[in-house]
Amino acid sequence: MNSSLLLLEETIHFPVSEAVQPLFIGVHYGGRYVKVGIVDSEGQTISYFTTSGCGEQNPKLEMKRIAELINYAVSKTGIDFDSIQRVGLCFPGSMNPKTEKLYRPSNLPNWYDFPIVSELNAAIGRDITVFCNDANAAAFAEYWIGAAKEMQSAALIFLGNGIGCGMVIDGDELIGANGFGGEFGHIIIDSSPFARWCSCMKQGHLEAYASSPAVARRTRELLEVGVGSSLADRVTERTPLNEIPRMVYEEADKGDKLANQIVCDTAKYIGLGIVMLTHTIDPECVLIGGEMMFGGKGSKVGEMFLDEIRNEVSKRGMADLTKLFKIDFAKLGSYACYIGSAGLAREESLLFS
Numbered sequence: 372m373n374s375s376l377l378l379l380e381e382t383i384h385f386p387v388s389e390a391v392q393p394l395f396i397g398v399h400y401g402g403r404y405v406k407v408g409i410v411d412s413e414g415q416t417i418s419y420f421t422t423s424g425c426g427e428q429n430p431k432l433e434m435k436r437i438a439e440l441i442n443y444a445v446s447k448t449g450i451d452f453d454s455i456q457r458v459g460l461c462f463p464g465s466m467n468p469k470t471e472k473l474y475r476p477s478n479l480p481n482w483y484d485f486p487i488v489s490e491l492n493a494a495i496g497r498d499i500t501v502f503c504n505d506a507n508a509a510a511f512a513e514y515w516i517g518a519a520k521e522m523q524s525a526a527l528i529f530l531g532n533g534i535g536c537g538m539v540i541d542g543d544e545l546i547g548a549n550g551f552g553g554e555f556g557h558i559i560i561d562s563s564p565f566a567r568w569c570s571c572m573k574q575g576h577l578e579a580y581a582s583s584p585a586v587a588r589r590t591r592e593l594l595e596v597g598v599g600s601s602l603a604d605r606v607t608e609r610t611p612l613n614e615i616p617r618m619v620y621e622e623a624d625k626g627d628k629l630a631n632q633i634v635c636d637t638a639k640y641i642g643l644g645i646v647m648l649t650h651t652i653d654p655e656c657v658l659i660g661g662e663m664m665f666g667g668k669g670s671k672v673g674e675m676f677l678d679e680i681r682n683e684v685s686k687r688g689m690a691d692l693t694k695l696f697k698i699d700f701a702k703l704g705s706y707a708c709y710i711g712s713a714g715l716a717r718e719e720s721l722l723f724s
């Protein structure tokens with residue numbers, strides 16, 4: 372293997388002889404990391420490899436690194452590349468399904484209009500790449516083998532630097548005519564002229580209120596006006612925005628009133644969004660995943676966050692509808708994206724078989 376690929380993790384879960392054929396590769400490209408999993412036809416991960424990403428400035432080079440990791444994974448797992456039916460590649464952005472070029476992924480200017488599918492195909496020397504948006508991949512994984520298994524429709528809301536959303540409706544991934552099918556983070560929850568500005572440069576979008584940086588900004592604002600809180604000892608001018616939601620969670624867990632209020636307010640915004648989402652697509656469940664889950668399932672603050680979301684939804688949604696679907700945390704965590712990419716690659720191969 373080329374020394375430029377420093378492996379962060381390498382795990383073989385079980386021998387290929389026990390796998391259900393055919394096999395698929397799921398790739399999760401996250402900017403700071405690349406994850407590759409070899410997944411069988413039932414969604415079981417045979418082997419899993421990760422390395423750091425370092426080519427945000429050079430997407431072509433990054434495709435070569437992904438291909439290198441794929442080749443390494445195939446060889447370490449002891450399989451022939453010909454036994455791989457498709458490679459699913461998920462990316463934090465949308466692609467124009469007609470031109471197969473990326474749109475303008477926020478914070479990645481060098482990737483604008485990048486022909487991601489043909490470039491990965493060229494790097495691996497095979498025409499087998501299937502593109503998916505990362506939130507769609509994660510939603511599909513939850514539907515395939517995770518928290519929405521046995522259901523026909525599910526939406527996954529991804530809380531992190533932005534707010535992503537993946538949807539599976541009647542067993543199919545929702546992409547949309549132009550690849551914008553899950554832009555839930557940009558629905559309008561505040562139409563006033565003073566509404567907060569979103570990262571997409573429009574006002575009043577959900578992401579401007581409930582993404583990780585938005586929670587950090589709201590926290591700073593409350594501390595600046597002098598609301599008493601143990602957070603005041605931790606959040607300084609130099610605290611990076613992406614560290615503040617974790618501090619909010621930790622102080623909420625210790626009982627700080629303001630921190631708890633920030634978690635509840637965030638839940639209310641998410642709840643508003645879910646009401647609009649369910650009134651539009653009527654899924655069997657809505658799952659909450661991503662980096663910002665305030666402790667997640669089983670934690671005191673995480674469960675309160677979820678309960679507040681549920682309360683807001685039942686308060687504002689149509690009664691007959693809101694009692695029929697469940698809201699829960701996603702199950703597969705950081706593995707969801709590569710598993711779902713492999714699953715969507717499998718769906719595509721079934722279409723052509």
Ligand SMILES: [Zn+2]
Pocket residue numbers: 556557569570571572573576578
């Ligand atoms: Zn927006």
